[in-house]
Amino acid sequence: MADIFDLIVIGAGWYGLAAAKAYIELHPDEKILITEAGSSFGGTWSKERLYAGLKSNNLKGSYEHPDFPMSEDVYGVKSGQHIPAETLHRYLSDLATKFGIAERTRFNMTTTQIESRPDDTWFVTMVSKQEQEEVLHSKKLIVATGLTSQPNLPTYAGQETFTPAFFHAKDFCARGDILHTAKKAAVVGAGKSSFDVAYAFATSGAKVDLIIRPTGQGPVWICPPYVTPFKRMMEELLSTRLLTWFSPVPWGDEDGFGVARSFLHKTGIGRFIVDNFWNQISNEVYEAHGYHDHPELFKLKPWNSAFWTGSGVGIHNYPTNFFDLVKQGQIRVHIADIKQLEGNYIQLTTGEKLDTDALICATGWKKGSGLKFVNFDTGLQKTEAQTRSLIDQADKEVRDMFPILRAQPVLRTPAPSKEPLRNYRFIVPTQSFFKRNIAFAGMVSTVTTAVFANAQGLWISAYLDGKLERTPKNQEEVIKKVMLDTQFQKWRYPCGYGASIPDFAFDSIPYVDLLLNDLGIKPHRKSTQITEIMEPYKPRDYKGLTQQWLESHST
Structure with missing residues (x-):
């Protein structure tokens, strides 16, 4: 076995890169390794997962590391443009090189097991692309495998006799040639990725059948990139502090505006204002896409208010109008389940029989790290009765709040009852908080990825070093905070991911405030009170956080 590492980071997507950057800057002389199951940097934006036409939902300026601006002269993306996937991959690879991550990274290393040792160190078992097994030893561990590494591929009756191509959207890049050969394609799913795949086929000339199961959560909220009469970027609304007040969140007071939040959520007049705010957002999207003006478009109207949805929204980032393809019949929408596959045909529960050349399942991802832990419990370490009591207490507190x-x-179908991730600050497993030897980066769903990754990365390094300014006093306090935050997620985003993983929309900036307050860094980053409230937060507002923290802890 090789010498022990001071830290191993598993995963080289947005969160793994940000966590590695912060740790390297704070511990330049330590032995650090970053491992990645894929063959390149980027996670979702790795080279092997890209396909023609894929772009970010985010616009330029909101999807870059605060300390590494995506300059137009280098990357060719102008302000107000969506970022091509190839550009994002190049950018993240450049980030890894600039901050000393690339030289510490090993690709094509799949983690198969993580074992906790009696001395609180870790054995990490990995398998190479050549199927050679290796066990690495590390003092500390950051798990940054993300939420889009394990595809959720359904099985259907008769699929063994199905002759067309059949695969998950994750493999759309590797199977990209099918865009040039398929005349008919079927796409299963109701999220943004299903729309992306359907658009790619339709604009390549194929007839597309988009299949949305009636027992799911319904079509994704697709928002115009610019909204309101003032044509504000949709993503900017989510990160404007004034507008974050309209979203209930237990850590909302971290932003210093508790009085305004209390009025909006604890008084009848305030709740009336909040209801109207969310109705206005919903109605603007309905009108922009004309859901009520065409029977086929009506099938794509979201089934529940945007209030309950969380980060599971998409931005219309296509060169042409997706909804025109639906009106023209190039994309046909079916609200149905697949009953059976046979030969070239897909039999739907509506009785329709679809002839197709390809079936692509944009059916999401298995939530959780997907890693096998030995001698380590990522849960609460409580009996079923104790857990139930803790849940009931937290639920009551959320409803009262x-x-x-x-x-x-x-x-239409209640969310399955299962235990969500129970991590302190959505980062540290509950029962291991005081060991300070493991953290999960990016086990959240948010549209504010770059800002989250930066803040979490620095927080994790400070936590592992035992240098947070604010921490729980005992295990009981850890459990109480974890239960309130995770049960809140279930109540807040029943139409999103809240029942299983942390989900964020208008509550994103307050969460970053929470982490910065833990670090002892001032969360208000604007120059005046007016801009603090009215101007949207961007990655650039968090430039130099690590250096700022270092300077405050130099004595």
Whole structure:
């Protein structure tokens, strides 16, 4: 076995890169290794997962590391443009090189097991592309495998006799040649990735059948990139502090505007204003896409208010109008399940029989790290009865704190009952907080990825070093905070991911405030009170966080 590492980071996507950057800057002389199952940097934006036409939902300026601006003269992306996937891959690879991550990275290393040792160090078992097994030893561990590494591929009756291409959207890049050969394609899914695949086929000349199961959460919210009469970027609304007040969140007071939040969520007049705010957002999207003006478009109208949805939204980032393809019949929408596959045909539960050349499942991802842990429990380490009691207490606290959440939407199929990730600050497993030897980066869903990754990366390094300014006093306090935050997620985003993983929309900036307050860094980054409230937060507002923290801890 090789010498022990001071730190191993598993994963080289946005969060792994940001966590590695922060740790390297704070520990330049330590032995650090970054491992990646793929063959390149980027995670979702790695070379092997790109396909023609793929772009970011985010616009330029909101999807870059604060300390590494995506300059137009280098990357060719102008302000207000969506970022091509190839550019994002190049950018993240450049980031890794600039901050000393690339020289510490090993690709094509799949983690198969993580074992906790009696001395609180870790054995990490990995398998190379050549199927050679290796066990690495590390004092500390950052797990940054993300939420889009394990595809959720359904099975269907008769699929063994199905002759067309059949694969998950994750492999759309590797199977990209099918865009040039398929005349008919079927896409299963209701999220943004299903729209992306359907658009790619339709604009290549294929007839597309988009299949949305009636027992799911319904079509994704697709928002115009610019909204309101003032044509503000949609993503900017999510990161404007004033507008974050309209979203209930237990850590909202971290932004210093508790009085405004209390008025909006604890008074009848305030809740009336909040309701109207969310209705206005929903109606603007309905009108922009004309859901009520065409029977086929009506099938794509979201089934529940945007209030309950979280980060599971998309931005219309296509060169031409996606919805025109639906009106023209190039994309046909079916609200149905697949009953059976046979030969070239897909049999739907509606009785329709679809002839196709390809079936692509944009059916999401298996939530969680997907890693096998030995001698380590990532849960609460409580009995079923104890856990139930803790859940009931937290649920009551959430309902009392935010009465608006009592009126939960009626779902066609209730979310499956399962234990969510129980991590402190959505980062550290509950029972290991005081060991300071492991953290999970990026086990969250948010549209504010770059800002989250930066803040989490620095927080994790400070936490592992035992240098956070604010920490729980004991295990009981850890559990109480974890239960409140994770149960809040279930109540807040029943139409999103809240029941299983942390989901963020308008509550993203307050979460970053929370982490910065833990670090002892001032969360208000604007020059005046007016800009603090009215001007959207961008990655550039968090430039130099690591250096700022270092300077405050130099004595």
